[in-house]
Amino acid sequence: MDDGLLVVISGPSGAGKGTICSRLKEEFKDLKVSVSATTRKPREGEEEGISYFFINEEDFIKRINNDEFLEYAKVYGNYYGTPKSEVFRQLEEGNDIILEIDIQGALQVKKNYPKGVFIFILPPSLSELNKRIENRGTDSKEVIMKRMQCAYDELNYAFEYDYVVVNDEVETAVDKIKHIIFAEKNRAVRKKAIINKIREV
Template sequence: MRHERGLLIVLSGPSGVGKGTVRKAIFENKDLDLQYSISMTTRQPREGEVHGVDYFFTTKEDFQQRIGENKFLEWAEFVGNFYGTPIEYVEKTLSEGKDIFLEIEVQGALQVKKAFPEGIFIFLAPPSMSELQNRIVTRGTETEDIILNRMNAAKEEIEMMDAYDYVVENDQVELACERIKAIMISEHLKRERVANYYKRMMEAE
């Protein structure tokens, strides 16, 4: 069953909740026909991250020029760094009838919702605040000041979950992935998404 326009699936949540880990696990499932929209950021790559795969890494000067040229679907400044979603790739993918998956920060997700209210917005939540802090500390990439900033930001972001369609707890990566897959299947089967397909089918007979 083909749809005229793809689904925009947005996964976001507080820093350290495991968005990247869950996203990578979802894309390991070859049965899902998903396109990943790579975000652009001015932060430094973490160990193992690859330019053009995990993020497009760039300078603040280049990023700000792109903002002025309206080349982002959304962008946000978070803990001293910029993050954004290049709009051209997103529009092209959706118009081809393909689903596109965005993994972005909460500020960016709220911007996307204003532009694409028909998107599917999923908030990835930690099992507890203490577990969230432990995950950030375990990274070993942030100073104590940055950890404190991220925890304060996380509390504010969790209060924003009312803007989302679904909340998925990331207690175990495998379970979180299964929940997200179930959401995607359910959304594809919604009456308003498939009605036109069947109307055209009946008209053709």
């Protein structure tokens, strides 16, 4: 059997990664979501192994040193990471996995698993991005300015990805990603099993 696809949805903050991923999960019921490990304390309602794998810092650092993460980062004093073991097991079982992640994380994943399908979500324009971040109402003017500068710089990374999808309209963007997922299943690099089978019959 062919391995599943690791679909990495990434892009600047405010590009709409989260909304797109939610819609993709609705469309592809079989799509697995990878569960991250974190050293952050569980919040109310969060469940071990479903929301996160909750582990302590000593354990997390040991796992970093053992190269057990597809990617990890320290955010506001807490570690977050994607364990390789879980993701690789799912892929080997033929399951497709979706991973929503920032650009630094995606570049780490690419280094560790170049066979992944890396999709960069773009806002239709930087002024639209600015509007979206403002409308969320969660960031101060200073943070918004920082995010905008960051987004501008991050556009450079788009060419490290396999695909670039402009999110001007969510359904159109989701539709494009659906085509990408279907197309990628026919990549020659994923077809060794079937070619060998044809030879035999």
